[in-house]
Structure formats: C-alpha cells, structure tokens
Amino acid sequence: KFDPYIIExxxxxxxxxxxxxxxxxxxxxRISRIKEVQLSDxxxxxxxxxxxxxxxxxxxxxxxxxQIKLLLxxxxxxxxxxxxxxxxxxxxxxxxxxxxxxxxxNTTMTPEITxxxxxxxxxxxxxxxxxxxxxVMQEAKKMAERYGR
Numbered sequence: 001k002f003d004p005y006i007i008e009x010x011x012x013x014x015x016x017x018x019x020x021x022x023x024x025x026x027x028x029x030r031i032s033r034i035k036e037v038q039l040s041d042x043x044x045x046x047x048x049x050x051x052x053x054x055x056x057x058x059x060x061x062x063x064x065x066x067q068i069k070l071l072l073x074x075x076x077x078x079x080x081x082x083x084x085x086x087x088x089x090x091x092x093x094x095x096x097x098x099x100x101x102x103x104x105x106n107t108t109m110t111p112e113i114t115x116x117x118x119x120x121x122x123x124x125x126x127x128x129x130x131x132x133x134x135x136v137m138q139e140a141k142k143m144a145e146r147y148g149r
Contacts, residue, residue, distance in 0.1 A: 004018040017054065067106070070128065072125065072126055073102055
C-alpha cells in the first residue's frame with residue numbers, strides 16, 4: 001500500500017514519492033520500475049511539510065538511513081565548479097584564503113555521495129566521515145591497479 005504524494009523528475013526519470021505502508025516511511029519509487037498498480041477507494045492526507053522533511057535526509061536523489069556529517073575540501077577546478085554549480089547541495093560553504101572551499105552537509109550516507117566525490121578526482125579531499133574517506137581510498141587503489149599505476 002502506497003500513498004502517492006508527488007511526482008518528481010530527476011536525471012530524466014519520473015519518480016513517485018509518497019508514504020509506503022510496508023516500510024512505514026517516505027519512499028521514492030522510480031515509475032519505470034513499477035510493474036503493477038491497483039487503485040483503491042481509500043483516501044489519505046499528504047503531510048504539510050513532508051517534502052522538506054524528506055529532502056533533509058537526501059544528498060541528491062537517494063536517501064539513506066545512516067546520518068553523517070559530510071565534510072569535504074575542494075581545490076582547483078573542483079572548488080570553482082562546486083562554488084558555481086553545486087553550492088546548493090551544501091549546508092555551509094567556507095571560502096579559504098588559498099582559494100579552496102570547505103563543503104559541509106548533514107545528510108545520510110548513500111552510494112551517490114561516493115560517486116559524486118570520486119567525480120572530482122584529486123580536486124577533493126574527504127575530511128569526514130572516515131568511512132567515506134576509506135571507501136574513496138580503496139576505490140582509488142583499485143583504479144590505480146586497473147591502469148597499471
């Protein structure tokens with residue numbers, strides 16, 4: 001049973017966001033993955049601030065269970081790009097005198113964050129959380145092995 005609250009387009013795909021009675025939480029369903037729908041005569045009331053509350057736990061599109069403080073340091077072109085195009089993702093941005101940028105966000109841990117961080121290559125350093133720092137280091141090692149160092 002699912003109470004649909006809103007349809008959202010993300011990365012060219014339609015998503016249905018609403019309350020899942022099975023999971024007792026707000027969920028995001030990619031509409032192209034829905035195989036069957038049965039309409040009911042039941043009604044529901046959409047919570048007033050559900051979307052604002054839902055977005056608090058998201059970094060981009062995905063939402064996770066584990067709360068983290070994401071603290072990143074961007075340099076070079078990465079700092080310029082984040083400043084111009086990605087600043088809305090941060091709770092706080094701190095401009096350093098050397099031109100680097102400290103990015104801070106309270107969010108939940110998702111694979112999307114790892115992919116986003118890796119997309120900046122050597123222009124980003126993970127300061128927190130330690131588990132993300134280790135994950136990025138492991139991925140960099142695998143990449144170095146694949147390309148023969």
